[in-house]
Amino acid sequence: MLAAEFHASNQLIQAIDQLLLAGFTNLNHTHQTTLQRLAQVYRGTPLEAAMLSVATDLSNGVFQPASFGLLAVARAALQTAQYDQLALQLRAQLGRPTIDQPLPTTAALASTPPLLSSVQHWLMDLAVMGFARLEPAMINAFTPTLAQIQANPEYLRTAALLAGWMHELVLQPEQLPLFRWADLWTRAMLSTLSISATPPMQSVSGTLYPLGFEWRQHATLVSWVLYAVLEAEAAPQLATITQSAYKVAAIQDDQLWLLFPEANLLFESLSTGKALVLTNQQLLAAGQLIWDAAAATLGDKYDLLAVAERHFGLNAKQPLAQTQLAPEQRHPIHLAEPIVLSNYQLAQSGEGSSLSVGEQRFKLDLAAISGSEIDVDVLESAQRLFGLLRFDAGEWFVRPLATSLKKGKPLFIGLENGKVFKKAPKNNAVGILKERASRLLREKS
Amino acid sequence: MIPSSLNPPQVFQKSAKRDVKEVPFVELADGRLQGVISSGSDIQRVYVAYFEARSLNFYCSTNNNRPCGGLRGSPCNHLISLLGEGIKQFGIPGILKYLQSAHDPTTITTIGDLLKIAGHITHQAHGAIFSRFLGSLQLLELPLSALPLPEMDWFAGGA
Numbered sequence: 048m049l050a051a052e053f054h055a056s057n058q059l060i061q062a063i064d065q066l067l068l069a070g071f072t073n074l075n076h077t078h079q080t081t082l083q084r085l086a087q088v089y090r091g092t093p094l095e096a097a098m099l100s101v102a103t104d105l106s107n108g109v110f111q112p113a114s115f116g117l118l119a120v121a122r123a124a125l126q127t128a129q130y131d132q133l134a135l136q137l138r139a140q141l142g143r144p145t146i147d148q149p150l151p152t153t154a155a156l157a158s159t160p161p162l163l164s165s166v167q168h169w170l171m172d173l174a175v176m177g178f179a180r181l182e183p184a185m186i187n188a189f190t191p192t193l194a195q196i197q198a199n200p201e202y203l204r205t206a207a208l209l210a211g212w213m214h215e216l217v218l219q220p221e222q223l224p225l226f227r228w229a230d231l232w233t234r235a236m237l238s239t240l241s242i243s244a245t246p247p248m249q250s251v252s253g254t255l256y257p258l259g260f261e262w263r264q265h266a267t268l269v270s271w272v273l274y275a276v277l278e279a280e281a282a283p284q285l286a287t288i289t290q291s292a293y294k295v296a297a298i299q300d301d302q303l304w305l306l307f308p309e310a311n312l313l314f315e316s317l318s319t320g321k322a323l324v325l326t327n328q329q330l331l332a333a334g335q336l337i338w339d340a341a342a343a344t345l346g347d348k349y350d351l352l353a354v355a356e357r358h359f360g361l362n363a364k365q366p367l368a369q370t371q372l373a374p375e376q377r378h379p380i381h382l383a384e385p386i387v388l389s390n391y392q393l394a395q396s397g398e399g400s401s402l403s404v405g406e407q408r409f410k411l412d413l414a415a416i417s418g419s420e421i422d423v424d425v426l427e428s429a430q431r432l433f434g435l436l437r438f439d440a441g442e443w444f445v446r447p448l449a450t451s452l453k454k455g456k457p458l459f460i461g462l463e464n465g466k467v468f469k470k471a472p473k474n475n476a477v478g479i480l481k482e483r484a485s486r487l488l489r490e491k492s
Numbered sequence: 493m494i495p496s497s498l499n500p501p502q503v504f505q506k507s508a509k510r511d512v513k514e515v516p517f518v519e520l521a522d523g524r525l526q527g528v529i530s531s532g533s534d535i536q537r538v539y540v541a542y543f544e545a546r547s548l549n550f551y552c553s554t555n556n557n558r559p560c561g562g563l564r565g566s567p568c569n570h571l572i573s574l575l576g577e578g579i580k581q582f583g584i585p586g587i588l589k590y591l592q593s594a595h596d597p598t599t600i601t602t603i604g605d606l607l608k609i610a611g612h613i614t615h616q617a618h619g620a621i622f623s624r625f626l627g628s629l630q631l632l633e634l635p636l637s638a639l640p641l642p643e644m645d646w647f648a649g650g651a
């Protein structure tokens with residue numbers, strides 16, 4: 048059940064999105080009212096004066112990147128509040144503790160670097176024109192800037208969002224996904240307002256129990272997150288490992304793994320069910336390991352689902368807390384609560400599939416598993432899964448990452464494709480293109 | 493109804509495997525279907541070719557801007573390969589839409605149909621295409637990132 052506040056903030060977000068759709072040179076009376084409502088919402092907050100003057104400027108057709116930056120902040124803050132509310136509600140329901148660790152502060156940029164300033168101007172142009180009226184020329188005009196942003200690893204967050212969005216914009220779909228595009232516009236704008244400096248790290252040694260990979264990708268970037276339990280000197284904790292690599296559209300499926308040679312050891316750990324012994328790996332405060340395959344070796348056997356269930360089952364013996372994201376990063380899409388479901392009833396209907404355990408019912412993310420190693424049939428007979436509880440479009444759903452049909456033999460998303468580590472394809476796109484790159488790029492210079 | 497942050501419009505269908513040996517680069521950009529095609533005979537040479545929006549006019553030249561010998565009034569084999577791989581990556585409807593073709597998309601379903609509506613030779617090479625190819629290769633040479641990248645949650649799926 049979603050609280051009334053959620054629906055209220057969602058209504059305001061969708062009203063803001065109507066402004067982005069129509070374009071700020073085209074505001075009608077309803078749109079003007081939305082700007083006034085927005086200013087009212089921030090009354091009594093530190094943003095009060097700024098929001099009021101932004102609302103006035105935008106209503107009067109005075110357009111500056113800073114105003115659109117603040118509009119993005121205002122929209123994002125509504126989603127931060129939604130994230131907090133949903134996280135609290137879910138953890139209470141699952142009986143899991145919350146950690147209130149001190150959060151790393153993100154410094155706002157004193158002055159905007161020229162490249163990020165170009166991004167802000169382009170995003171402003173899109174908003175002024177309106178998503179419904181974008182011309183190919185406007186979209187193409189950004190191509191050279193995007194190429195420069197991608198070339199600078201400091202701007203990876205901005206580049207990841209904008210490269211993915213550009214592929215969608217270029218196609219000009221009949222059905223414009225307004226909410227999604229407004230999200231992408233907002234996050235891209237936010238990403239130009241601050242730069243997260245390399246966060247403080249500490250060195251850890253201990254045992255890592257990998258539980259599953261979650262993959263994310265668009266045409267020119269691919270990224271995975273490994274979810275795991277880390278037993279170091281202190282109490283066990285949830286740990287994640289992320290790696291991201293640029294790609295080209297032609298690199299797909301199993302070839303994606305070849306972009307991540309250091310993932311081989313993690314894949315081996317998962318597929319053989321052997322834990323990893325870590326020696327002096329770097330760990331960020333929020334539980335993210337900076338993966339270094341050279342500082343890890345295969346260790347003893349472990350039972351993936353047993354480890355996962357101990358910490359993430361519905362009645363977990365040793366429930367683990369999850370650390371909070373920094374406030375400016377909170378958005379319902381980032382909610383990812385690890386969960387183990389056992390002895391469930393799988394029900395399929397026209398509206399989708401769900402898993403029931405006692406009174407609790409969980410919608411299944413069918414898109415994520417169809418055609419995968421752990422499709423509905425496998426889940427039906429496995430009777431136990433590890434996955435993530437995620438939230439989108441007003442509802443929670445389970446995205447399964449791993450299961451097992453035979454005791455101790457894990458099945459997980461990516462298992463089939465990862466077999467390229469054992470036997471690299473003869474003509475693999477990654478190899479061919481990297482070879483071209485080394486020849487052509489050296490030749491040129 | 494609360495709308496979704498996910499479910500991007502279909503950007504490119506999961507295609508038959510692209511042949512990157514023959515056509516290492518193909519994209520819809522700058523108002524063109526454009527790309528780079530390997531020479532059949534010389535590993536050091538590549539061809540740069542494109543079809544441009546609306547007119548579907550085309551051209552093919554070496555990366556040193558020498559006109560392709562195979563171009564005689566109609567698209568050469570390089571342009572045909574480019575189109576074939578472009579179809580694999582974007583689909584015919586995606587290409588027609590991007591190139592703002594005035595033709596009824598329901599009547600164009602094969603590569604042959606597309607070739608029939610091609611325009612004329614432009615005799616104009618675009619250096620930017622080869623630069624963009626080099627740019628995409630440069631991306632492949634950038635180091636991996638091992639830091640969290642929550643922004644990619646908007647692009648869930650795959651592999």
Ligand SMILES: [Zn+2]
Nearest residue numbers: 552560568570
């Ligand atoms: Zn040619």
